[in-house]
Amino acid sequence: MGKLDGKVAIITGGSGGIGSAAAKLFAGEGGRVFLVDQDPDALQRTVSEIGAEQADCMVADVTDSGQTQGYVAAAVEKFGGVDIALLNAGIEGIITPITDYPDDMFDKVMAVNVRGVFLGLKYVMPAISNRGGGSIVITSSTAGIRGTTGMSAYITSKHAVIGLMRTAALEGAEMNIRVNTVNPAPIDTRMMTSIEEQRGLPAGDRSNRPMAKALPLQRYGEPEEVARLMLFLGGEDGSFCTGGVYMVDGGVSAGPRPM
Numbered sequence: 001m002g003k004l005d006g007k008v009a010i011i012t013g014g015s016g017g018i019g020s021a022a023a024k025l026f027a028g029e030g031g032r033v034f035l036v037d038q039d040p041d042a043l044q045r046t047v048s049e050i051g052a053e054q055a056d057c058m059v060a061d062v063t064d065s066g067q068t069q070g071y072v073a074a075a076v077e078k079f080g081g082v083d084i085a086l087l088n089a090g091i092e093g094i095i096t097p098i099t100d101y102p103d104d105m106f107d108k109v110m111a112v113n114v115r116g117v118f119l120g121l122k123y124v125m126p127a128i129s130n131r132g133g134g135s136i137v138i139t140s141s142t143a144g145i146r147g148t149t150g151m152s153a154y155i156t157s158k159h160a161v162i163g164l165m166r167t168a169a170l171e172g173a174e175m176n177i178r179v180n181t182v183n184p185a186p187i188d189t190r191m192m193t194s195i196e197e198q199r200g201l202p203a204g205d206r207s208n209r210p211m212a213k214a215l216p217l218q219r220y221g222e223p224e225e226v227a228r229l230m231l232f233l234g235g236e237d238g239s240f241c242t243g244g245v246y247m248v249d250g251g252v253s254a255g256p257r258p259m
Helices: 017-028 040-050 065-079 103-129 152-175 190-198 223-234
Strands: 008-012 032-037 055-059 084-087 134-139 177-184 245-248
Touching: 008 017, 008 065, 008 103, 017 032, 017 040, 017 084, 017 223, 032 040, 032 065, 040 055, 055 065, 065 103, 084 103, 084 223, 103 134, 103 152, 103 177, 134 152, 134 223, 152 177, 177 223, 223 245
Parallel strands: 008 032, 008 084, 032 055, 084 134, 134 177, 177 245
Antiparallel strands: none
């Protein structure tokens, strides 16, 4: 018996580090997963690794209302309904002070990270309600509870989705839909490599990772460690959890590492 036997999960950002780790974990627990992203080759690789009986995918732009309705409808058609949604798609933008931050890049980050979550909630909540309820997990970040220099768009977006989550949790309760955020610290994914390079660290140099050393546990998290928290919240283990901000951050939200 798996923890997700008979359950269907939509995962946006499904070909990325956290999304693909969650997809494999959920499938390993008996769930069927419908992955959404914009990289068709990466999507197909993940589906192939899981197997076509348990996984399918669709290329879609999460910022587009019609395409969001489309991926929800496709998941329902393929697997008969939706019980869980991981609204996980996100981008980091660029690192530069507010005074230099390009307007169009700010708008792009907000579109993917906030509008994408809003549209996901708007169109997946009725589908989950049709199954008698379920769970939605939104990927925020430690950036959703604090600030950092140079990342105004990303910080703003990750604060914003916590507000969306709290509203959705209240509105979803009468439909038996639980809604929470998962807030990772730096995780060892493509996004962290991009941020390190923008901070001037040599590409591929895994020996010099000052952001990791600043964490109390002195390492980046692994995508699977975030996925396990998503599994808890998505399944029945988290049946009384809604409206919550769940950290998976190596202790960073407790404060700076003692010197």
